Amino acid sequence: xxxxTQSPTHLIKTRGQQVTxxxxxxxGHDTVSWYQxxxxxxxxxxxxxxxxxxxxxxxxxxxxxxxQFPNYSSELNVNALWLGxxxxxxxxxxxxxxxxxxxxxxTRLTVV
Amino acid sequence: GESVGLHLPTLxxxxxxxxxxxxxxxxxxxxxxxxxxxxxxxxxxxxxxxxSNMDKRQGQRVTVLLNKTVKHLSxxxxxxxxxDSAVYFCAENLDYGQNFVFGPGTxxxxxx
Numbered sequence: 001x002x003x004x005t006q007s008p009t010h011l012i013k014t015r016g017q018q019v020t021x022x023x024x025x026x027x028g029h030d031t032v033s034w035y036q037x038x039x040x041x042x043x044x045x046x047x048x049x050x051x052x053x054x055x056x057x058x059x060x061x062x063x064x065x066x067x068q069f070p071n072y073s074s075e076l077n078v079n080a081l082w083l084g085x086x087x088x089x090x091x092x093x094x095x096x097x098x099x100x101x102x103x104x105x106x107t108r109l110t111v112v
Numbered sequence: 113g114e115s116v117g118l119h120l121p122t123l124x125x126x127x128x129x130x131x132x133x134x135x136x137x138x139x140x141x142x143x144x145x146x147x148x149x150x151x152x153x154x155x156x157x158x159x160x161x162x163x164s165n166m167d168k169r170q171g172q173r174v175t176v177l178l179n180k181t182v183k184h185l186s187x188x189x190x191x192x193x194x195x196d197s198a199v200y201f202c203a204e205n206l207d208y209g210q211n212f213v214f215g216p217g218t219x220x221x222x223x224x
Contacts, residue, residue, distance in 0.1 A: 040120065042201050042214030043156065056211050090155050100146055101212060103155035
């Protein structure tokens with residue numbers, strides 16, 4: 001049983017560009033959340049998707065958007081990249097919105 | 113969200129000793145807590161969880177204690193092993209959903 005899988009594992013983008021990160025949840029999980037983890041810090045909640053809708057959102061600007069597909073997979077899009085967006089982006093899934101979140105390995109985004 | 117420095121608190125223990133990692137959480141209304149372990153280059157790994165209607169929960173070699181009076185969590189690891197070396201995060205759930213707020217993390221270093 002595959003866990004949470006994310007792609008790509010590493011990515012380098014130029015300031016001002018746009019990026020799309022992808023996540024496939026653990027089998028049987030229908031809730032997907034995205035977190036940003038800057039170097040040396042704990043993960044920070046970006047948003048949660050359930051039933052193809054954004055259900056909760058953290059303190060992130062509108063440049064961060066997402067989508068959930070009928071098969072529960074999800075995308076995170078970031079527009080107009082800043083240098084400060086460089087971080088590890090983590091996807092987490094859970095079998096319902098209020099249980100433990102299982103994390104993927106993350107996508108390391110570097111903005112230059 | 114949380115704002116923490118680059119220099120994580122570090123706990124060094126001898127192999128075979130017990131470890132105690134502490135965490136102060138921020139919101140007295142939080143009702144669900146998780147301890148995560150994160151190894152270098154990997155996503156956080158679920159260790160153990162506890163709900164606010166409990167004050168203690170035990171797993172395999174790990175115990176979580178919750179003191180709601182002082183908003184304090186602790187993770188006890190019995191017979192610490194080299195494979196336990198990692199950064200440990202506590203996470204609290206502020207409301208129904210996946211908006212987990214992570215603590216600053218503690219680096220556990222196991223000495224041979």
